[in-house]
Amino acid sequence: MSKTEPTALERFTNGILPENPIYRQFLGMCPTLAVTGAMKPAMTMAAATAFVLVSANVIISLMRGLLRPHLRILVFTLTIATFVTIADRFLEAYFYAMSKELGPYVPLIIVNCIIISRCEICASKQSVGVALADALGMSLGFALALASLATVREILGSGSWFGVTLLPAGWPHWTIMILSPGAFFTLGLLLALVNWVGRRRAEAAALRARIKG
């Protein structure tokens, strides 16, 4: 019995909110907490992750007919590690200051569960177009999640957004938001917010369905 597999469009829209890698799947938390102290490093990390995710998904999808079951994780890891090295060297060459700020978190993209799980769930089974859409959707979802966190932390912690000062000079900087406790609190509270909104919408949809039927 074959199950109809999600189309490219479904894969794309799934990754943004319904199966958001951070808020729904809870994958890739390490960079989320680490680089979201400000928008610039967060967006650089999102771009690097997007590059690796898209490249890995496309390459794995091209190879999907050749993968042996017990060696596939090895192939995934080899591919991902290669693209991460390329991304890391590129950042070091052209964005040196940002590369120093991101530090070890760019190579840590290798063990970012999002990428391996997308290779396993989608790229190794579906065509290049679908894998590409999936990667783009997940990357967008990841970037949105990082942006939501970084916005809160940067505005409260430094009074700026993308380095542009927004709050008046009299506002005291909540430095704790830039440090690690702030990361944990912000993610926990935003997660609760997303859950709450999701539940309210599900309740409203159920209510509407009952009224109609």
Place this chain on the structure above:
Amino acid sequence: MEMLITLLQIAIGAALINNFVLHYFVGICPFLGVSRRTDTALGMGLAVTFVMSIAALLSWVFTYYLLRPGAPLPAWVWQAVGGKSGVVIDLSVLSYIMYIFVIAASVQFVEMYVRKFFPALYKSFGVYLPLITTNCAILFACLEIMKHLQDPTRLWGLPEALTLAVGGGLGFTLAIVLMAGIREELDQCDVPHSLRGPGIALIVAGILAMAFMGFAGVDRGIETTVTILMK
């Protein structure tokens, strides 16, 4: 004695001041996933420490002798095939791939060991043991060791690398056991619906992180203390 001071500083730095989970945010997945009961948490922490030590040992050996700029083995091969002298061979572009394989091998080794000598523990781990391969903390330890093998005037030897791994692993264990203890209590409480699960765990982690911030500066007294004790 210089060495002892350095090793103590590294150990306390990795375990307490710059705790891997609470300061560097690596190892969050098992931290949130396995920290429901203190005994499984302790087992996971010690398993991670064990894997980290083996991985650190192997990565130090490979990085020192093979991968860093100016490493002895490639230089020897270069000379043997008659290459130009004065050329610095730098194979560090292969580092990340090498570390991933080292970690996968370490996890395999520890899995075999645990399955043979602690079968009950092996069963209770389930799928989490092979998942240690994707544990950021172990790759992070390897990356830290690589960072300290870049500057030829300040190279870390094997003792420093192993101390970082064991210290970091024990710090991870401490954090995860603390978390498990707190969550055991939380399970009895009435947590708001939206916060249940990862939400409240993250907030508790934030409070723990604040507590650990109090350790900053603790290593400044090490040099004086050791000097006094050794007299």
Place this chain on the structure above:
Amino acid sequence: MADEPRQGGYLRQAWLVIVLALVYGGALAATQTALGPRVAANRLREAYREIPKLVGLDGEANIVPIELTAADGSQRQAYEVVASDGTLAGWVLRASGQGFQDRVELLVGVTPDVSTITGLYVLDQKETPNLGSLVAEPPFRDQFRGLSTDQPIAVVTSTPTTTSQIRSVTGATISSTSVAELVNRVIEDMKTPLRRLRSGGK
């Protein structure tokens, strides 16, 4: 997918991994060749951009990295800064050690006879943002300029009373003290070897 028969051994099954390893290895080697020199230049550029300023020079200078045996027996790196007219403008020393949170890396500029500090630059620090990180900012750093190397520099939390005292960053006493201690230590270690080099070599 049906079970693969195990004939042909591991080589037949692993051919993909081996081919990939070679292809990826080639890609990485290409990346290294293309980007490697740029990365190396980036690493040098930050230090080299600051070094002339640390000895009071405005424009370009000839920077010569040297290695010396310090007073404690260790091998240290320093930079000899030669002005465009050929005279020795000063020395720049590298210092690193534990700050409050993590390691701090400094560049200290001194006069040719190592009698006065001419500048301080913080290459790398991971201190508390908005607090300890302010040691890298000009107001704190500029206090070191013009101080004599005869006496160790002390950090006070109120207005300095002697010429060998500087004021700490408010709320970051330990970060400030660490920086001062690093400066004191590197000058103490390198004073004699540098003076010997200057009188012997020149």
